[in-house]
Amino acid sequence: MRRGVFYSLLVLLTSFIMGCSDDEYVYPPALTELLSVRTNASGTIDYLLPDRSAGLRVENGSKYSGMVPDSIYRLVAIYEIKDAKEPSAYIYTIGNVxxxxxxxxxxxxxxxxxxxxxxxxxxxxxxxxxxxxxxxxxxxxxxxxxxxxxxxxxxxxxxxxxxxxxxxxxxxxxxxxxxxxxxxxxxxxxxxxxxxxxxxxxxxxxxxxxxxxx
CATH class of the missing domain: 2.60.40.2370 (NigD-like, C-terminal beta sandwich domain)
Structure with missing residues (x-):
């Protein structure tokens, strides 16, 4: 019988695992959400997939690499929506969900x-x-x-x-x-x-x- 896979709090609670670590950094107007992200064939994030809105192309996805290619991850992200005409996302930091x-x-x-x-x-x-x-x-x-x-x-x-x-x-x-x-x-x-x-x-x-x- 297959046993359940259990998930460690220690992995999760490293706060936000990537991005700026300066406690005094002030973010511009940004959203904080639990959402899904898609990785491309290189294992970097190329799209944010919010639960209640359309997907957003990620401008700085190459900063978040080393993930499984062509996969969906569930994350908590701080990000900003850029360019109202053709919206894209700039991620400031992400954390595990x-x-x-x-x-x-x-x-x-x-x-x-x-x-x-x-x-x-x-x-x-x-x-x-x-x-x-x-x-x-x-x-x-x-x-x-x-x-x-x-x-x-x-x-x-x-x-x-x-x-x-x-x-x-x-x-x-x-x-x-x-x-x-x-x-x-x-x-x-x-x-x-x-x-x-x-x-x-x-x-x-x-x-x-x-x-x-x-």
Missing amino acids: IAPEPIGQEQLAGEMKTDPVNIQSIWRSGDYLNMILLVKAQNKKHSFHFIEAQGANQTSCLRLTLYHDKGEDVEAYTQKAYLSVPLKKYSGIFSEGDPILFTINLYKEGLRTYQFTF
Whole structure:
């Protein structure tokens, strides 16, 4: 049986992983979004693919190289839209977003983990359910995934739970984690208006379920 691939908080929470690192740098008017990017045959970013608008050609994509060629990545980006007549994008910095396709609980290598987090925001856009989590961590790996309820593909309601394993880390500092749940694989299973129920274990409230629709 194929086991789920889990995603490390340490990789994610290096803040923005590319671009300017000067804390005093002042960005011009820019957008900060969770979005997708496309790479070209050379493994550099050539297009931004925002959830709610048309794709944008990237002016400085060669700055972001070393990626898998001809692929789609989910990232958080600070960027500016240039030239209103033929819009393009200039990226100032990008960071990782955890975005694995949900799996069934039977695919877990061990037991289900729902270590608590806090949530800054959660919203649906395009083919994704996005969230910014506030995680208490110090310096050890945290693992995340999205787990389907049993029979989730056979009902008119998609039920998902956040998997979070903090391992042996100490709850020392609050750090942001960016996650996106890919929903495209459910397009032939659920209909427009069907509910999406997403459950997260919060520090003070315990298990809380957020509701969205397809």
